[in-house]
Amino acid sequence: xxxxxxxxHEEAGWDRMxxxxxxxxxxxxxxxxxxxxxxxxxxxxxxxxxxATATTVRIEGEETRVLDGPYADxxxxxxxxxIVEAADLDAALDWAARCPGARHGGVEVxxxxxxx
Amino acid sequence: MTxxxxxxxxxxxxxxxxxxxxxxxxxLVAFLAARSGDLAGAxxxxxxxxxxxxxxxxxxxxxxxxxxxxxxxARRRLIDAARARARRSxxxxxxxxxxxxxxxxxxxxxxxxxxxxxxxxxxxxxxxPALHAPLMLQAVLGLDAAMxxxxxxxxxxxxxxxxxxAKAKIREARVPFAEPEAEALPERLSPVLDAVYxxxxxxxxxxxxxxxxxxxxxxxxxxxxxLVAGLAPASAEAQGLLALILxxxxxxxxxxxxxxxxxxxxxxxxxxxxxxxxxEAETILRRAAGLRALGRYQLEAALQSAHADRRRFGRDTRAxxxxxxxxxxxxxxxxxxxxxxxxxxxxxxxxxxxxxxLEAAAQDPRLAAYQPAWAARAExxxxxxxxxxxxxxxRRAAGLAADPAVRAFLMERLAALxxxx
Numbered sequence: 001x002x003x004x005x006x007x008x009h010e011e012a013g014w015d016r017m018x019x020x021x022x023x024x025x026x027x028x029x030x031x032x033x034x035x036x037x038x039x040x041x042x043x044x045x046x047x048x049x050x051x052a053t054a055t056t057v058r059i060e061g062e063e064t065r066v067l068d069g070p071y072a073d074x075x076x077x078x079x080x081x082x083i084v085e086a087a088d089l090d091a092a093l094d095w096a097a098r099c100p101g102a103r104h105g106g107v108e109v110x111x112x113x114x115x116x
Numbered sequence: 117m118t119x120x121x122x123x124x125x126x127x128x129x130x131x132x133x134x135x136x137x138x139x140x141x142x143x144l145v146a147f148l149a150a151r152s153g154d155l156a157g158a159x160x161x162x163x164x165x166x167x168x169x170x171x172x173x174x175x176x177x178x179x180x181x182x183x184x185x186x187x188x189x190a191r192r193r194l195i196d197a198a199r200a201r202a203r204r205s206x207x208x209x210x211x212x213x214x215x216x217x218x219x220x221x222x223x224x225x226x227x228x229x230x231x232x233x234x235x236x237x238x239x240x241x242x243x244x245p246a247l248h249a250p251l252m253l254q255a256v257l258g259l260d261a262a263m264x265x266x267x268x269x270x271x272x273x274x275x276x277x278x279x280x281x282a283k284a285k286i287r288e289a290r291v292p293f294a295e296p297e298a299e300a301l302p303e304r305l306s307p308v309l310d311a312v313y314x315x316x317x318x319x320x321x322x323x324x325x326x327x328x329x330x331x332x333x334x335x336x337x338x339x340x341x342x343l344v345a346g347l348a349p350a351s352a353e354a355q356g357l358l359a360l361i362l363x364x365x366x367x368x369x370x371x372x373x374x375x376x377x378x379x380x381x382x383x384x385x386x387x388x389x390x391x392x393x394x395x396e397a398e399t400i401l402r403r404a405a406g407l408r409a410l411g412r413y414q415l416e417a418a419l420q421s422a423h424a425d426r427r428r429f430g431r432d433t434r435a436x437x438x439x440x441x442x443x444x445x446x447x448x449x450x451x452x453x454x455x456x457x458x459x460x461x462x463x464x465x466x467x468x469x470x471x472x473x474l475e476a477a478a479q480d481p482r483l484a485a486y487q488p489a490w491a492a493r494a495e496x497x498x499x500x501x502x503x504x505x506x507x508x509x510x511r512r513a514a515g516l517a518a519d520p521a522v523r524a525f526l527m528e529r530l531a532a533l534x535x536x537x
Binding site: 001003087088089090093109110111 | 240242289294
């Protein structure tokens, strides 16, 4: 069973960190990714650039509307994800609790539809 | 004794199905849901199996093991439903382990009791805590959404929708049906105990027993508390919760006098209490203490035990009561506990000191609409001779009372205070 761990955090918080703190944060994610991979649980991961780079597209009728900005303005922003393989929700929640994002934001856990 | 005609095949079948439903419903649901990971599917399959039993048994006779018959029928339905789903969706791979799990379960084999795993799934932290008790009442006891909605003050349709959504999450997000390792048990069991207590409290909130659904609910909660205490004998808090429920249920009938008027604990006749229930509660509480893992429910049960001792044997339990409230307050930080502790202190060290503590506790906004705290304040003020303020607090308490008998009791107190009594 695959679950996506979606990391939400306050982007501005990252900018307020000292370079040393940022390096520490990167190292924590690096170690987490390696632990997932070593356990055979890592399916995929990605880190998103800030919401300032986001563009949202909708097609309404015949018209394609392209809007500057993220889908929703929120206090904390979607900043990255992991897709993990886990036996059940408890196993996925254990991985979420180990994710550095759970400390400086929130990690939403959602099962993926299984594809054929 | 009057002769009764032998029951016809239909009545016999109905009676057998009913007996299997009462005794084994939760066990059957637990077994099927734990195998398939699909609580809603297990309930639906079992409902179909019961319907099939009522149709078949009058013709074929009641089988030797109704439970095994129902299990086989429900399993087949669950497998058929899963196969149909597998054909419809492209997600056949996902359903394969589910089918294998069900097919591996032998027909009619002695049914292992997976109800603890079922209760843990119903009270999983990934599910809305407000739904833990309703889910458990439905899955383990087979109560319907209309009855559950009624006692939790939610419309049957809304309750039904919430339960359906929660069960879909259990299936799709794969909430596990598993019993944790011994060291993780206390933490995982805690929401289960809270849900059982919530069900009990809803049942308790109708002291007159005028609402049959609520009266029944207190009994169902006792059943659940017994079940958890039996399935998790190493959990001190599971034993504590059972002792607490037994202690308070033992006094249920005495909460009203012969005229149906509200009788507070100190006005009740201990002879009307259920002595067997109290004795059982005491035995269980001692067993819990032997497990050396103190918790909230054991402390609350110990408080009830002290109340019972004081009223039944005239033992002075005032110092012990304050000490128990101290421990409970340290553990929960609850403003309600703080208010109760203030009353216990008033008994031990006088109304002045109790009132000061009660006023400090009342700083918490959560107590502003808490009727017993206002009634307590009225009582302490009246003991101190501050009659006008006492009447004011008593009026507030009466205005907040939801139970008509309690309101009538407080109005009587108010009249006495205003008359200078």
